[in-house]
Amino acid sequence: MSETPLILLTLIALKAGAKIMDIYKAGFSVDTKSDASPVTEADGAAEAIILAELAKLAPEIPVVAEEAVSKGEVPETDKVFYLVDPLDGTREFISRNGEFTVNIALIEEGAPVAGVVYAPALGEIFWGAQGKGAFRATVQAGVIGTQQAIRVRQAPTAVTAIGSRSHGSEETSAWLRQYVVNDFVAAGSSLKFCRVAEGTADLYPRHGRTMEWDTAAGDAVLRAAGGLVTTLDGQPLTYGKRARADATDFANPYFIAYGDTGLKKIS
Structure with a gap:
């Protein structure tokens, strides 16, 4: 796996999430993209933050990001690239139920080898990487609390x-x-x-x-x-x-x- 430190990706997600919450609290308008899906100013603002931070962290790694792609801005990708959804669950954002997330993933050889999912309205963050395990933590005032290792469970009969x-x-x-x-x-x-x-x-x-x-x-x-x-x-x-x-x-x-x-x- 690429040596991009996963903790730095969590910090980028936190920064984007803070911007999203500023807009969430202040109020926002809703537009429609060419594929008829909704978009708000929070989508673009969060993506701008993530793209700027990834450019500083790993300028050699291409980034495929949802809002950029919707504008026709698609980089060439090889074996390693980032996938970014700055605001997944825009409908949840609009309906204000809190179930929206910031998503940053690192792809290698077609597989997602590291990822961060941050739900800023719920104060929950998850991250994981190939060979390193997965974790969750609460977030308060933009600070990640004590991390807890997570693992899938053995499925019950029902x-x-x-x-x-x-x-x-x-x-x-x-x-x-x-x-x-x-x-x-x-x-x-x-x-x-x-x-x-x-x-x-x-x-x-x-x-x-x-x-x-x-x-x-x-x-x-x-x-x-x-x-x-x-x-x-x-x-x-x-x-x-x-x-x-x-x-x-x-x-x-x-x-x-x-x-x-x-x-x-x-x-």
Whole structure:
């Protein structure tokens, strides 16, 4: 894995999160991007901070960032690059339920090897890296508290599934029927990966559109915690998908995030 210090990525996420919260508290307008998704000034302001900080930290590593891509600003990527979603869960931000996150991930050879997910309104931060484990902590007044190692749990007979608060689908409900589901929890943004990583949920199936910056950081945390994210045919979800005839650059296929990898099924 690249030697980019993970603690520095958490500090960048904290800085972006502070800006987001300033805008969250002050009030904001909502615009619509070309793909009909909502965007606020917080998305752009947070991304500007992250891009500036990453340029200082590792200027040699390209950064693929959601808002820049929406403007046609897409760098060339090779084996190593960053994926950034400055404000994942914009709908949650607009509805003010607190379930939005700052996401920064490092990709190597198509895999998310390090990631940070920060939920500034909830005061929670998660991070993890390949071979180094995954962690969570509370954040108060912009300062990270005592870190706690997290690990996926062994799945019980009746599992807890988690899914999108804003993008549910009947396909997801149908897929879950192959399990005994004790509870289904709705949550926003990349927090869903983190709930599986910390062992409060077992499965996160997603039968809907996502982009790589939506998933990379949470995926990195989950993999570092012992979990797995696969496509519906059981292959690991990969990153840096470009120049495909049948899909937009950086678009993900449907996927399943597993805590206990013994739950893995091909559908």
